[in-house]
Amino acid sequence: MxxxxxxxxxxxxxxxxxxxxxxxxxxxxxxxxxxxxxxxxxxxxxxxxxxxxxxxxxxxxxxxxxxxxxxxxxxxxxxxxxxxxxxxxxxxxxxxxPGQTSMIVGAALGHKFSVITIEETMIASTYELAFKAGVLDKLASVVSVAIPVLQLKLKKEKSLKKIIEAGIKAVKEDRADALVLGCMSMGFLDVAQEIEKAVGVPIVNPSKxxxxxxxxxxxxxxxxxxxxxxxxxxxxxxxxxxxxxxxxxx
Amino acid sequence: MxxxxxxxxxxxxxxxxxxxxxxxxxxxxxxxxxxxxxxxxxxxxxxxxxxxxxxxxxxxxxxxxxxxxxxxxxxxxxxxxxxxxxxxxxxxxxxxxPGQTSMIVGAALGHKFSVITIEETMIASTYELAFKAGVLDKLASVVSVAIPVLQLKLKKEKSLKKIIEAGIKAVKEDRADALVLGCMSMGFLDVAQEIEKAVGVPIVNPSKxxxxxxxxxxxxxxxxxxxxxxxxxxxxxxxxxxxxxxxxxx
Amino acid sequence: MxxxxxxxxxxxxxxxxxxxxxxxxxxxxxxxxxxxxxxxxxxxxxxxxxxxxxxxxxxxxxxxxxxxxxxxxxxxxxxxxxxxxxxxxxxxxxxxxPGQTSMIVGAALGHKFSVITIEETMIASTYELAFKAGVLDKLASVVSVAIPVLQLKLKKEKSLKKIIEAGIKAVKEDRADALVLGCMSMGFLDVAQEIEKAVGVPIVNPSKxxxxxxxxxxxxxxxxxxxxxxxxxxxxxxxxxxxxxxxxxx
Amino acid sequence: MxxxxxxxxxxxxxxxxxxxxxxxxxxxxxxxxxxxxxxxxxxxxxxxxxxxxxxxxxxxxxxxxxxxxxxxxxxxxxxxxxxxxxxxxxxxxxxxxPGQTSMIVGAALGHKFSVITIEETMIASTYELAFKAGVLDKLASVVSVAIPVLQLKLKKEKSLKKIIEAGIKAVKEDRADALVLGCMSMGFLDVAQEIEKAVGVPIVNPSKxxxxxxxxxxxxxxxxxxxxxxxxxxxxxxxxxxxxxxxxxx
Amino acid sequence: MxxxxxxxxxxxxxxxxxxxxxxxxxxxxxxxxxxxxxxxxxxxxxxxxxxxxxxxxxxxxxxxxxxxxxxxxxxxxxxxxxxxxxxxxxxxxxxxxPGQTSMIVGAALGHKFSVITIEETMIASTYELAFKAGVLDKLASVVSVAIPVLQLKLKKEKSLKKIIEAGIKAVKEDRADALVLGCMSMGFLDVAQEIEKAVGVPIVNPSKxxxxxxxxxxxxxxxxxxxxxxxxxxxxxxxxxxxxxxxxxx
Amino acid sequence: MxxxxxxxxxxxxxxxxxxxxxxxxxxxxxxxxxxxxxxxxxxxxxxxxxxxxxxxxxxxxxxxxxxxxxxxxxxxxxxxxxxxxxxxxxxxxxxxxPGQTSMIVGAALGHKFSVITIEETMIASTYELAFKAGVLDKLASVVSVAIPVLQLKLKKEKSLKKIIEAGIKAVKEDRADALVLGCMSMGFLDVAQEIEKAVGVPIVNPSKxxxxxxxxxxxxxxxxxxxxxxxxxxxxxxxxxxxxxxxxxx
The missing domain is CATH 3.40.50.1860 (Rossmann fold)
Structure with a gap:
């Protein structure tokens, strides 16, 4: 293949x-x-x-x-x-x-999932993507970490911290059962396991x-x-x- | 202005x-x-x-x-x-x-509206547009006339006939109360009045x-x-x- | 006309x-x-x-x-x-x-809109109106200012202040991109511009x-x-x- | 009581x-x-x-x-x-x-229900009523018999025949599991049992x-x-x- | 009967x-x-x-x-x-x-209702039940009291207190107009009237x-x-x- | 693994x-x-x-x-x-x-998918499964072939013919872009390729x-x-x- x-x-x-x-x-x-x-x-x-x-x-x-x-x-x-x-x-x-694909996988792991996105300005288009993917009904929320893409890797520790905070908020307040990382650069940080350990729900890495x-x-x-x-x-x-x-x- | x-x-x-x-x-x-x-x-x-x-x-x-x-x-x-x-x-x-704008106007004229589109292949994206416009709940159907855009004006009479047929179908079968023309070249044919006379429901011309x-x-x-x-x-x-x-x- | x-x-x-x-x-x-x-x-x-x-x-x-x-x-x-x-x-x-009409205009300006209504008791019927208008999916929230209609003009400054507070809440908490004033007497106060300046999103005045x-x-x-x-x-x-x-x- | x-x-x-x-x-x-x-x-x-x-x-x-x-x-x-x-x-x-009440009872008897209404012109408001009742998702269809209310009792046999025809259509084409009679005068004809026998699904008589x-x-x-x-x-x-x-x- | x-x-x-x-x-x-x-x-x-x-x-x-x-x-x-x-x-x-039945009755009493369930772990299946009942659109929220079923009767006073607190939260924050008790053992405590007095909205006792x-x-x-x-x-x-x-x- | x-x-x-x-x-x-x-x-x-x-x-x-x-x-x-x-x-x-999993895969291949089920009596529960999977919005239809499970393998040719007919109907009338086989015994017939050739859209075999x-x-x-x-x-x-x-x- x-x-x-x-x-x-x-x-x-x-x-x-x-x-x-x-x-x-x-x-x-x-x-x-x-x-x-x-x-x-x-x-x-x-x-x-x-x-x-x-x-x-x-x-x-x-x-x-x-x-x-x-x-x-x-x-x-x-x-x-x-x-x-x-x-x-x-x-x-x-x-x-990978956006729509990650969402349907996130949807398959529990009742509701949230997407962690880079910027506030991408939230609305993430909802539209969930509509296209057909899983809007299972999207608990879209939360942003407010980090420019090009900074994600440079400030990896800070980024990880912010992602974990956003994830915990989505689980607590929005009842997300799984989280989808909404950015490939976030995915290629290869930190899904650390996030999962900290947040306690499955993390969908779109890159993988x-x-x-x-x-x-x-x-x-x-x-x-x-x-x-x-x-x-x-x-x-x-x-x-x-x-x-x-x-x-x- | x-x-x-x-x-x-x-x-x-x-x-x-x-x-x-x-x-x-x-x-x-x-x-x-x-x-x-x-x-x-x-x-x-x-x-x-x-x-x-x-x-x-x-x-x-x-x-x-x-x-x-x-x-x-x-x-x-x-x-x-x-x-x-x-x-x-x-x-x-x-x-x-004009797409989303015509849809909300079509929605305001009755309970349900249909969109007449040029090609079968544009039907799915028309539904997505209605979702973006927020009026998906009022979209009765999207029907196509299967005429390439560049032929619409050249074959005006035939196009008009096909649009009227599609419109009648949408009103009868899908219970549309109004029709939205889903193509600017259709709109600039300036035939909304003829269609309205033939079909009996308001016609939204996106160009106008x-x-x-x-x-x-x-x-x-x-x-x-x-x-x-x-x-x-x-x-x-x-x-x-x-x-x-x-x-x-x- | x-x-x-x-x-x-x-x-x-x-x-x-x-x-x-x-x-x-x-x-x-x-x-x-x-x-x-x-x-x-x-x-x-x-x-x-x-x-x-x-x-x-x-x-x-x-x-x-x-x-x-x-x-x-x-x-x-x-x-x-x-x-x-x-x-x-x-x-x-x-x-x-003007209710349904303002809602579809509010829907056309962004992804989500909120309605500011006079009394708590009008909230549910505002949702029903959004359903009739076909834009329920874009309605972020309905917030009330708890001012009787007949007081709006008499206490214009206080009303304006309450409307602005309710608007800011709708934008911050409910992610409204635009606000619709849900009362004609509110509309004829002719204060949409002041509200827009204070809240930072477009204000739909139903009267206009x-x-x-x-x-x-x-x-x-x-x-x-x-x-x-x-x-x-x-x-x-x-x-x-x-x-x-x-x-x-x- | x-x-x-x-x-x-x-x-x-x-x-x-x-x-x-x-x-x-x-x-x-x-x-x-x-x-x-x-x-x-x-x-x-x-x-x-x-x-x-x-x-x-x-x-x-x-x-x-x-x-x-x-x-x-x-x-x-x-x-x-x-x-x-x-x-x-x-x-x-x-x-x-009795309208909303009959709908929720109809909804409770199976997966989908249809409403039989008197006139074509009442179809849209019946959908709005189902929205208010909260059971729009279970409404398979609204079908009309095109009989003025005041004729229902005068032409009881003809009315019964038309109701049965409409009901059979709703069950066959729209997959209704139950039918709701959408008119009190229809209900007071007291013919739910005859309709049920002919159509084969439960009939909700709003009067009863x-x-x-x-x-x-x-x-x-x-x-x-x-x-x-x-x-x-x-x-x-x-x-x-x-x-x-x-x-x-x- | x-x-x-x-x-x-x-x-x-x-x-x-x-x-x-x-x-x-x-x-x-x-x-x-x-x-x-x-x-x-x-x-x-x-x-x-x-x-x-x-x-x-x-x-x-x-x-x-x-x-x-x-x-x-x-x-x-x-x-x-x-x-x-x-x-x-x-x-x-x-x-x-009694679950679906109580939900449709709760839906008939106002615009939105909430369900009070025993454990956090039953929340998702309660939403699925509301979908089956066809009244998901009217479900304001599902709130849990975190009391094991078998404790409800043994600790009746404490249970009542927790149910009232959860109910007040649902009314205030989620705008529930009525509450449905989501557990038969809760229902057979026969305390709907006390809860109603304390919370101020109708209480649907599934047992009754x-x-x-x-x-x-x-x-x-x-x-x-x-x-x-x-x-x-x-x-x-x-x-x-x-x-x-x-x-x-x- | x-x-x-x-x-x-x-x-x-x-x-x-x-x-x-x-x-x-x-x-x-x-x-x-x-x-x-x-x-x-x-x-x-x-x-x-x-x-x-x-x-x-x-x-x-x-x-x-x-x-x-x-x-x-x-x-x-x-x-x-x-x-x-x-x-x-x-x-x-x-x-x-495999039911929910096949549905999300079917949803990912196009705009709408249909499920082919064995018996008329499984249609409603298939809709419920699509709701649980979160992809109800993309489910074009559920069509049945009316063959008991235990007959599928015994009458393989006849079953294949019926599945193809049902699939063509779903594509033509319900606008399905992909088909999901709604039964494992159907899947283990291992005939997805034949169906795909005959129907012209991707076939999701739940077994595979x-x-x-x-x-x-x-x-x-x-x-x-x-x-x-x-x-x-x-x-x-x-x-x-x-x-x-x-x-x-x-």
Whole structure:
């Protein structure tokens, strides 16, 4: 099984490598997991504007990766930016969004789950993501730690402390039975176990769960539904001959 | 009051002019309405992929239009592509999406409304838009006429016939009390009255209603909420100095 | 365009005149707006019982106003008492309820909105109104200021202070992105701007927004749906010959 | 236990007597059940307009009945017109609406129930009633028989046939497990058993169930909640001295 | 009318007798109410595991009671354990669960109700029960008193105090208009009136309301729907000849 | 990783062996998967009554399997009978229900999914399961093939044909983007690929997906939440010393 993890924007090579190694460690024997980053886009994604900025270049990379024979791709941002578009332009390579995927796993562990997000400004779009995932009824709350993405790793101890505080609040006040980390950079801190120990409920790490769910779905022979995510009609009807022709200039 | 209607992609000049004139005819006395088209992007929007393709260039245009002193901008696609992003990067110019706006007007006219969309493939995203608009509970159905956007005007009579058939079906089978046209090109056919006569329920034309609602909201002194659509923190915190710096290349 | 604002009960002439002037100031050029009050009914509406008391006499006035050629009527109470009945007995004059209308505008400005109501006892019916408007999913909360309607104007400063406090609470605790004033007398205090400055989110004034939305809908050629609000069958089938015959005495 | 059934409008004495006798037959031993009709109001209730017309005079009768020592009153129309108002102005006499009451009983018998209503035009308000009753999630459908109320008894055989047809449709197509008759005149036809035999699911007769539920609730020592249905503040604060003073004339 | 109350597990004879006498006191004249306890099962039901443990033996007792000619049986646990199964294997004897039944009565008394449950661990299943009852939309909250069932009667004063505190919290913070006692042992303390006096909202005692509702439903000629709760096909098709044959050993 | 698949009732040894081999084929390298059957219980599960019958003996087996060191157990019935109880009495071994698990996977593949169930009588409980899984909003429909479980394998061709017909209906009429097979015996027919080819949307086989999801969750270090599924207090407080003591006889 060949899986590729796609960082939807530029990332420094060392961090790409570090994340790639974590993914390899997490993979089942028999899974070949690669990581790529898209060489243009936002430095990090902390607003809807940056989500949308990331999509066109990432979509092109996805389109090419399908041609390279990957069985599944993980869209490496917990906001799942443009997931529906990625699924529209692929038809053999399963594309998974770790945001929605983590939410359904969180939902499966108990009655209610909460999402810990980086910034207050991402709370509303997290509710919309839960609606798209179909598990809005089980979302106890979305709580934010107010740490910019690019600071998470630099200030790892402080970040961990804030995540734990936010998690305890969600469990106590909102009756969350499980917590979902709502940011891939949070996930790649690889601190789910510490948080679980401190908070006392299962912690869903989107970075790890995204991979394991991709393996499970490919292993189950499942592909995203082309009924739900139809190839754009200009392409399927051959009115245009490649993806680039969909974008025109006056 | 200065309002601008933004076509989120390239459109031939004649059609831009024709739509601009319709808008001027529809405007209240005292409203100054302009139309612009974004000079790059998809030829038409019939998939989520094309929605996303349209956003980055359109956002830049929106950003500049705010600086030109417009009171409100209408994002000229009934899918409201990137509306949240457009609202994040503006703070004095109200941005309205005609999709969500038409839905709430449709909801206000009766108990249930249906949306008539161009293609089967846009049905699911129309439900998501109704969720974002908050009126999912009143959405009776989404029905499609299976006509590509670019054919609507060329085959006006046939399109009108199909829209009327779809509308009658929605009223009879799904108990819609009002119909929302789910496409701006459908709206600019300016045939709402003919449809209403044939179907017997109010028809919400997103092209016209988008404008009138912009006038009503500006006239009410209302702006979209910056609590809901916060300026991206990299900008508000001055970590970057302009919009372009949010997009980097490796 | 001819619009009439109907106070659904007796009001002193001076206040009627003051409100009429505010409405004229708010109207677009080209809109002719009148105000009438119904000369019998409750002194103010602060319970469901008083809502119902206001309906029969107000309905008769509405029925006559349609015959006078008005394009739209605004039912001047934020509880929209008997809106469905008013719509049943009119078929050319659009009737708008400022309660539901303000709620859909509030919903369009952000993700969630709250309503500020006069009395604790009106909270439940406000939720029911949001259900009728179709935007219950976006209603963050209903908060009350516990001021009798007839005191609002007499104690304007105190009222303003309480409204601001309630608004801040709704934004902080319930995550409201916009506030809807849930009472016409609150609206005609004409203090939305002061509240907005103090609270920091858009304030929907039902008195002003009711008018602007009526203008927008009439300007869009829209009428409430007669499929949704059918003329009572005793009338449409000519079993009775006028409205009065519907009410019999033994 | 003393229960009174209130017909919210004028009804011919013979029919009042006939219904009163049915109620007495249905009552538990030990229950004293009376019937009264309000001597002014609509001849029958087939629109929201007629619902509202019935409320003021009926409310006054309710107010007086409480003073006469009744334990409970049944508001004799399946639309429950003004139920909240009736509950606001009573504080010792339980007031039950047979519409909402029948719905919760229908909900308790299976997974889904349907309501059979008289006219197409009452369908939407029946959904609103189910929302108020809190059982909207279990409402499979509302189907109409298109028979004016005043014809139900005159054309009993034809009515029965139409009700059975509508019921079979609701069970087959909408998966209703139980049917609620959505009209008191339908209920007093006393044909629930025939319908049940023909359709094969339990039939909730609002006329009978309204009485039995009143007996059950009074027998359980239960009164409607005054927290939910507070006495109008003008009365509770003694700003007015009786109900009539709430209605003023200019 | 013959009604039987079934304690779904072993209970000491004195307590069975005490409860039986309360039931007889509560019954309408003309109702013959008996109590039985199932002679094996959990000592009390405070977890889903114990709910399930109680079902097989209780179902057999129910099956036999139907043959003895009872009109209705009350499944004496507020979790309604196995109610759907009991209804599947009976077709003449109405089976009621006091949990769901109390919830719909609580819902009928106001806008929102809360349930007071014994243990924190029963909160989630109480929400599921409200979903099954169809009144989840009206459930304000579930609050727990953290008292083991078997302690409720031994420490009656302390229990009463805790119930009142929990009730006041539900009314103040969660806006409950009525309270439902979520445990039959709580109900048989027979302290609803004291709680009502202290909290100020109606208190639904499931022990009493279960009986009165059974009387009301039987009195209305209603049976649970066999469309909803079909007899297991192995029985209805006569593939097995009695209930015992459904359980096999290898 | 050690996973055990538990058939919650007696099954003939050959079929147990056949299923065990399929599971071994499906497992990732490194996963050790065993199958056991509970030696008493219902012959098959086609009603809620049979679901409940299966729980007590299955729970005991689960309890013992945890002691044997399994990382996860799959409760081998698509109705997930007693899943909450199984999770209450385990605290190191993850217990998964293939019903809910398949539903969340089906939800992740598109906008809407349908479940194909064996009998009409299981439809309502399938909706309840979707509610428990939190994905009710994405459930397009539940369709039944009306084949007794024990006939599925004997009449494999006919069953396959009926499943395909039901699937096509769900896709066409209910707009399902993916189908979930709602029965383990259906899953172990191992015909998902044939169905997918015929119907054209992804098919979720609960037998395979249950295993792959167990591997993914254990591989992610996740356990069901003990906040959600607390150990029964009689056990956690040591009031009883083993599981058997929870069941008493009079």
């Amino acid at each position: 060949k899986i590729v993890y796609v960082v939807p924007g530029p990332m420094d090579d060392e961090e790409v490598k570090r994340r790639g190694e974590l993914l390899k460690n997490w993979a089942f024997p028999g899974t070949d997991v690669e990581i790529v980053n898209v060489n243009e886009g936002p430095a990090s994604i902390e607003s809807m504007y940056e989500e949308y900025l990331s999509i066109p270049a990432t979509a092109k990379v996805m389109f090419e990766l399908e041609r390279k024979g990957y069985d599944a791709a993980i869209l490496g941002c917990a906001g799942d930016p443009g997931l529906d578009a990625m699924r529209e332009i692929t038809d053999k390579m399963l594309v998974l969004g 769960v995204g991979l394991k769910m991709a393996e499970a779905m490919v292993g189950s022979g499942l592909m995203h539904s082309k009924t739900a995510f139809a190839t754009p009609t200009k392409i399927s009807s051959r009115r245009v001959k490649d993806l680039d022709e969909l974008y025109i200039r006056k | 200065k309002i601008v209607y933004v076509v989120p992609g390239p459109m031939d000049d004649e059609e831009v002019k024709r739509r601009g004139e319709l808008l001027k005819n529809w405007a209240f006395p005292g409203t100054d309405v302009e139309i612009v088209n974004v000079n790059e992007g998809p030829a038409s929007i019939e998939s989520m992929y094309e929605e996303y393709l349209s956003i980055p260039a359109t956002a830049k245009v929106m950003f500049e239009l705010e600086r030109k002193g417009y009171d409100a901008a209408i994002l000229g696609c009934a899918g409201d592509p990137g509306l949240d992003a457009m609202r994040e990067i503006t703070d004095k110019m109200l941005v309205l999406g 209603v988008g404008l009138k609602m912009a006038e009503a909201m500006v006239g009410s002194g209302l702006m979209h909420s910056k609590t809901a659509f916060a300026t991206p923190t990299k900008i508000s915190s001055r970590r970057v100095k302009d919009l372009d710096e949010l997009y980097i290349r490796k | 001819k619009i009439v604002y109907v106070v659904p009960g007796p009001m002193d002439d001076e206040e009627v005149k003051r409100r009429g002037e505010l409405l004229k100031n708010w109207a677009f050029p080209g809109t002719d707006v009148e105000i009438v009050n119904v000369n019998e009914g409750p002194a103010s509406i602060e319970s469901m019982y008083e809502e119902y008391l206001s309906i029969p006499a107000t309905a008769k006035v509405m029925f006559e106003l349609e015959r006078k050629g008005y394009d739209a009527a605004i039912l001047g109470c934020a509880g929209d008492p008997g809106l469905d009945a008013m719509r049943e007995i009119t078929d050319k004059m659009l009737v708008l309820g 927004v009711g008018l602007k939305m009526a203008e927008a809908m009439v300007g869009s050629g829209l009428m409430h749906s007669k499929t949704a609000f059918a003329t009572p069958t005793k009338i449409s089938s000519r079993r009775v010959k006028d409205l009065d015959e519907l009410y019999i005495r033994k | 003393k229960i009174v059934y209130v017909v919210p409008g004028p009804m011919d004495d013979e029919e009042v007597k006939r219904r009163g006798e049915l109620l007495k037959n249905w009552a538990f031993p030990g229950t004293d059940v009376e019937i009264v009709n309000v001597n002014e109001g609509p001849a029958s209730i087939e629109s929201m307009y007629e619902e509202y017309l019935s409320i003021p005079a009926t409310a006054k009768v309710m107010f007086e009945l409480e003073r006469k020592g009744y334990d409970a009153a049944i508001l004799g129309c399946a639309g429950d017109p003004g139920l909240d108002a009736m509950r606001e102005i009573t504080d010792k006499m339980l007031v039950l609406g 169930v309204g009485l039995k539920m009143a007996e059950a609730m009074v027998g359980s020592g239960l009164m409607h909640s005054k927290t939910a249905f507070a006495t109008p503040t003008k009365i509770s604060s003694r700003r007015v001295k009786d109900l009539d003073e709430l209605y003023i004339r200019k | 013959k009604i039987v109350y079934v304690v779904p597990g072993p209970m000491d004879d004195e307590e069975v007798k005490r409860r039986g006498e309360l039931l007889k006191n509560w019954a309408f004249p003309g109702t013959d109410v008996e109590i039985v306890n199932v002679n094996e099962g959990p000592a009390s039901i405070e977890s889903m595991y114990e709910e399930y443990l109680s079902i097989p033996a209780t179902a057999k007792v129910m099956f036999e009671l139907e043959r003895k000619g009872y009109d209705a049986a009350i499944l004496g646990c507020a979790g309604d354990p196995g109610l759907d199964a009991m209804r599947e294997i009976t077709d003449k004897m109405l089976v009621l669960g 309301v279960g009986l009165k509702m059974a009387e009301a439903m039987v009195g209305s000629g209603l049976m649970h729907s066999k469309t909803a709760f079909a007899t297991p096909t192995k029985i209805s098709s006569r593939r097995v000849k009695d209930l015992d044959e459904l359980y096999i050993r290898k | 050690k996973i055990v698949y538990v058939v919650p009732g007696p099954m003939d040894d050959e079929e147990v062996k056949r299923r065990g081999e399929l599971l071994k084929n499906w497992a990732f390298p490194g996963t050790d998967v065993e199958i056991v059957n509970v030696n008493e219980g219902p012959a098959s599960i086609e009603s809620m009554y049979e679901e409940y019958l299966s729980i007590p003996a299955t729970a005991k087996v689960m309890f013992e399997l945890e002691r044997k060191g399994y990382d996860a157990a799959i409760l081998g019935c698509a109705g997930d009978p007693g899943l909450d109880a199984m999770r209450e009495i385990t605290d190191k071994m993850l217990v998964l229900g 997906v249950g295993l792959k999801m167990a591997e993914a969750m254990v591989g992610s270090g996740l356990m069901h939440s003990k906040t959600a599924f607390a150990t029964p207090t009689k056990i956690s407080s040591r009031r009883v010393k083993d599981l058997d003591e929870l069941y008493i006889r009079k």
